[in-house]
Amino acid sequence: MPDRTFGLTVKEIAGMSDLSGKVQTVLGLMDPDQLGRTMTHEHLTMNFEYCFVPPAPGHEDNSLAPFQLENMHWLQQHAYSHRENLLLYQELEAVRDELVCFKKAGGGTIVENTTTGITRDLPVLRQLAKDTGVNIVAGAGYYVDDTHSDETRKMTVEELTDVIVTEVSHGADGTDIRCGVLGEIGTGWPITESEKKVLRATAHAQSQLGCPVIIHPGRNPTAPSEIVRVLQEAGGDISKTVMSHLDRTIFDHDELLEFAKLGSYLEYDLFGTEMLDYPFNLGIDMPNDSQRVQTLAFLIKEGYEDRIVIAHDIHTKNRLTKYGGHGYSHILNNIVPKMLSRGISQKQVDKILIDNPKQWLTFK
Numbered sequence: 001m002p003d004r005t006f007g008l009t010v011k012e013i014a015g016m017s018d019l020s021g022k023v024q025t026v027l028g029l030m031d032p033d034q035l036g037r038t039m040t041h042e043h044l045t046m047n048f049e050y051c052f053v054p055p056a057p058g059h060e061d062n063s064l065a066p067f068q069l070e071n072m073h074w075l076q077q078h079a080y081s082h083r084e085n086l087l088l089y090q091e092l093e094a095v096r097d098e099l100v101c102f103k104k105a106g107g108g109t110i111v112e113n114t115t116t117g118i119t120r121d122l123p124v125l126r127q128l129a130k131d132t133g134v135n136i137v138a139g140a141g142y143y144v145d146d147t148h149s150d151e152t153r154k155m156t157v158e159e160l161t162d163v164i165v166t167e168v169s170h171g172a173d174g175t176d177i178r179c180g181v182l183g184e185i186g187t188g189w190p191i192t193e194s195e196k197k198v199l200r201a202t203a204h205a206q207s208q209l210g211c212p213v214i215i216h217p218g219r220n221p222t223a224p225s226e227i228v229r230v231l232q233e234a235g236g237d238i239s240k241t242v243m244s245h246l247d248r249t250i251f252d253h254d255e256l257l258e259f260a261k262l263g264s265y266l267e268y269d270l271f272g273t274e275m276l277d278y279p280f281n282l283g284i285d286m287p288n289d290s291q292r293v294q295t296l297a298f299l300i301k302e303g304y305e306d307r308i309v310i311a312h313d314i315h316t317k318n319r320l321t322k323y324g325g326h327g328y329s330h331i332l333n334n335i336v337p338k339m340l341s342r343g344i345s346q347k348q349v350d351k352i353l354i355d356n357p358k359q360w361l362t363f364k
């Protein structure tokens with residue numbers, strides 16, 4: 001056996017089995033039974049400026065307007081056409097207050113999906129976890145191609161694997177703070193060569209570490225299954241992989257069931273999002289929360305209650321309660337009662353919010 005694999009010693013790789021049966025938060029390893037209700041896809045600090053969409057003619061004034069009541073509905077409908085709205089990292093006090101409310105509402109854990117490319121800030125995540133008592137699991141790896149640096153694009157799959165494994169086993173971004181999940185790993189549609197390399201590296205890292213993976217698919221109904229194919233060919237464990245953003249990706253129920261058969265977790269993570277025109281694909285009608293709950297009920301009826309996870313994927317300022325948004329507690333305060341009123345049992349709700357995230361986040 002060689003002394004080093006992808007830059008790591010055999011001992012280091014062997015040492016990774018210390019993670020087995022545990023969940024890795026920004027404050028260290030945890031017993032999975034301590035996680036509680038878990039939002040599997042959120043952002044607490046990030047920069048989404050690269051996604052700025054120039055305002056439509058006639059909307060220029062709204063695009064520059066301050067965060068005042070008069071402009072909040074416009075911001076909800078056009079969240080990506082207001083530069084300052086994309087700078088979530090500026091709202092740490094508001095996010096801290098919201099996490100305290102999340103805990104009071106019965107929340108336990110947040111998976112923070114910010115990866116390289118959209119300004120991950122691990123020291124801030126660690127401080128937020130200390131200040132609020134909410135468990136925070138940080139994400140390793142890379143976001144979509146548009147955010148890859150020239151250096152990232154030039155890296156081999158082995159070099160990318162090495163970086164990702166190090167982010168979990170030793171710490172990321174020059175810190176000793178360790179990530180506990182790979183993702184959100186970003187892909188567009190079609191998937192680019194650089195994104196395919198990252199997917200393969202993710203699969204290699206996952207097979208070394210036995211860790212959870214979470215994927216951001218491109219906005220096309222065939223994207224999720226194509227991603228699963230690439231991951232599987234590279235040795236990834238689809239049963240420990242979450243496919244995010246299904247609410248804006250697969251609409252046809254037969255296509256959804258075909259995808260569900262592939263065995264990943266099925267994530268509905270845009271709860272709270274309401275917009276008429278989805279600017280990243282104008283052909284898509286973004287569902288509302290009632291429709292999201294209907295889809296959850298459909299998947300449960302079809303036997304997939306063990307594979308569903310949910311979240312809000314907050315990534316813009318207007319969605320914070322400080323600005324009249326729904327905040328990180330919307331699912332606990334409003335969506336759970338709606339689920340119960342639509343025939344989803346408390347046991348099934350607990351599976352979705354507690355048991356499934358726990359299974360997913362626990363290292364093999």
Ligand SMILES: CCC(=O)NCCS(=O)(=O)O
Nearest residue numbers: 118216245248280313315
């Ligand atoms: C960084 C947050 C993110 O990627 N969210 C997904 C937004 S969308 O693709 O569903 O519009």
